[in-house]
Structures are given as C-alpha cells and as structure tokens.
Amino acid sequence: MDALPFALLLCGVFLFAGAVKGLLGLGLPTVAMGLLGLAMPPVQAAALLLVPSLVTNVWQLLAGPRFGALLARLWPMMLGIVAGTLTGSGIIAGAAARNASVALGIALALYGLVGLLKPQLRVPPSVEPWAGPLVGAVTGLVTGATGVFVIPAVPYLGSLDLDRNDLVQALGLSFTVSTLALAVGLALHGALPLAASGASLLAVLPALLGMWFGGWLRLRVRPETFRRGFFVGLLLLGGDLARRGLA
Template identity: 55%
Template sequence: MDNQALFLSAIAATFVFAGFVKGVTGMGLPTVAMGVLGALISPLAAAGLLIVPSFVTNVWQLVAGPHVGTVLKRFWPMMLAIAVGTVAGASLLTGGNTAITTGALGAALVAYAGYTLFARQLRVPARMEPWLSPVIGLVTGLVTGGTGVFVIPAVPYLQSLGLEKDNLIQSLGLSFTVSTVALAAGLALRGAYDPGNLGLSALALVPALIGMWLGQAARNRISPPAFRRWFLVALLVLGTEMLLRPLL
C-alpha cells in the first residue's frame, strides 16, 4: 500500500472512530478527529479536514430538536463572540509554528478530558448569564481558532446552566456549528484553507456518518458512562503527549 493510500485509510479510520464516539456519547467528533489527526499531521491540516463532517453532523444535531428559535434567541451574543474570537484566533493555526499549535492542541485536549473526568458539575446563576455568555464565547472562539477544538470552555459552561436535555443538545449543536463556520472563515481569510481539501473533507463525512450509525447501534449494548470514561482517559494521555512533544 502506497503512502497516499495509507494516509486516506488513516483519515477514514479516524472519522469512523470519531463518529462512533459521537454516536455513543452524543459529542466528541471534532475533539477526537483533531486529537488523532493532530498527532499524525499538522493541526492546520487536520482542521481543514474537519470542516464538512463537523458542519453536517452539528447542523443535524441543532435542527433535530424542537427549540431552535429559543436557543438562538438566548445564546446569540455568545455565538457572535465565538465567531469573532475564532476568526481572530485562527492566526495561531495559520502562523506556521507547528510546535506551538500542537502543544496548544494538546493543552486543550488535556483541559477538556481532565475537567470532564474530575471536576464537579458547576452551576452558573441566571443573573450572571447576560455578561458571562459573551465572555465564554470569546474565550471559546480564541481556543477554537488556535487549536481547532470547539469544546473549551463552552461545553462546561452550557452544562452549568441547568438546561433541559433537548435545549442542551441543541445549544451544543449551535455552538459547534458556529465554531465550524467561523473556523473555516478564519482559515480562508488568511489564505490557509485549500479548496482542494474541501473534497477530501466531504469524503470524510461518509466514514463519520458510518461511525455515528455504529455508535448509536452500540449504545444499548455497552455502558456509555464506562466507554466515555475510558475514552476521556485515552484523550488525556494523547493530549499530554502532544503537550509535551515540543519539549522532548
């Protein structure tokens, strides 16, 4: 098997696994894809491949529920801040220093996995939401632009608001969708988004959807909490290795 075939096989396997994780746990496709691909290729190249699978699966997650209008009305200031922060932060991904971006991606993975594994559930008072949401959005955008990972600190924050299940799932879908579009825009504005990668990114949607289907089918046969715990442990190890790699 030649190098190109090996590369394409690695991409396909990565998105099958990332889709499987999302199918079992309800989230994690961008994080897994960036984590695994970022260990094989530059985070910039990995972010380019992520655009189409992330966009399609998260739009699906957003529109599948009954409260799209409510979620948009409540969180539009946060989404606007995410977009601004992501476009501004994309300069780190496009800066060409792979040691910095790989280390930053590793730090984001460690923060996400460590928080999810060990932190207690926070609760944000409703009176803080009007000013805290845009702040969280801006920080999330900067992290997204610099690493291609959409989850920190938006996911813990949205979970801390005590949203009903459907509202939480749709809010996460909205946040991830805005992050995906803004990341593509940030890369394109800096001339770092190769249109040729759009076709490869679109092809990656197929294994991602296959993985999601497999994960959803397996959800009732395995313990999602146990699977999620071991997945986070693996993500913590991977992130630590990426964080330390520039120092070794």
C-alpha cells in the same frame, strides 16, 4: 503521505470519531483533531474536519424542537465564538505550528481532565448577559488556536440547567457556529486549500457511518463507562501531543 495510507487514516479516524459522537453526543472534532494531530500539523487537521464536523453538528442542531428559543438565549455567546475564532485563527494558520501543537495538546488534556472531574457548575441567569459573550470569546480563541471547540463552551453550557434535549441542541449550535467561524478564519489566512476541502468532503461518509454505529452501540453498552475511558484517552493523547510539540 501517499494517497492510500492517507485515505485509510482519514476513514479510520472519522469512523472512530463518528462512533464517539454517536455514543456520547459529542467528541467528533475533538477526537479527529487529536488523532490527526499525531500525523500532520494542526492546521491541516482542522481543514480536514470542517465538512464532517459541520454536517454532523447541523444534524445534531436540527434534531431538537427549540432552536429558536436557544438561539434567542445564546446568541451573545455565539457572537463571542465568532469574534474569538476569527481573532485566534491566525495562530493555527500561522508559521508557529509547534506552538499550535502544544496548544492543541493542552486543550485536549484540559478537556479530558474536566470530563473526568465533572465539576458541578451552576451559572445563575443573572450573569448570563456577560458570562455568555466571555465564554464564547474564550472558546473562539481556543478554537482558532487549536481547532478544538469544547473548552470552555461545553462546561458552561452544562452549567445552564438545560434539560438533556436542550443541552444536546445547544451543543450542536455552539459546535456549528465554531465550525463555520473556523472555516472562515482558515480561508482568510489562506489555510483552506481546495485539496483539503475535497478530502474533508470525503470524510463525511465514514463520520456518518461511525455515528450510526455509535447510536447502535449506545443501546447495548453503558455510555458512562465509555465516557470515562474517552476522557482518560483525551488526557493521555493531549499530554502526548503537548510533549511532542515541546520536544
């Protein structure tokens, strides 16, 4: 792709993805992977989202006051995410780009379906010692295979009876660890070229501008209405990506 169309694509995708995150508190890597995946292999899209995803998620992580308490509770899940991502990153970085595209489409569609159905899950504290690492490992495998951090981490964290601020910070922790682990996994497989790192750095500004706009918009629209449209869009986008990969 020529430099100007590529730059316009990058800015447009991360402006929109940042706006989604500013409005809903999540969705930047998911939206970026889905839209970039229409124009390039998933491994290239994953490399481009690393820096803006890390910057915006660290921002979200540090926005709350209970980082230490959440880390003490969730560290087994975080270790599972790291182990799973490093294990699965060979899929997205390998030669089977078609399989990675199908997996990305399925992950997006599944996340869209879960978001629309909003299952009322409740995880008792007694099962967290084994459920957390298991969910983390599965999330890591999905992250390594697709570049998408949300399944099943987001539904699991939503089932822990955290208050809203703690949940937002816990999501920031999970996404930050996933981003760092994915960067290491891609680097270990030689799939993190310097050019992609530079382009990823350039995507930070439109992502932050999008987040600011999404925060401004959140005060003026009903987020729940947008949320439904967001998940319907993910379901359709995921189905289209899976179809393209199988065609």
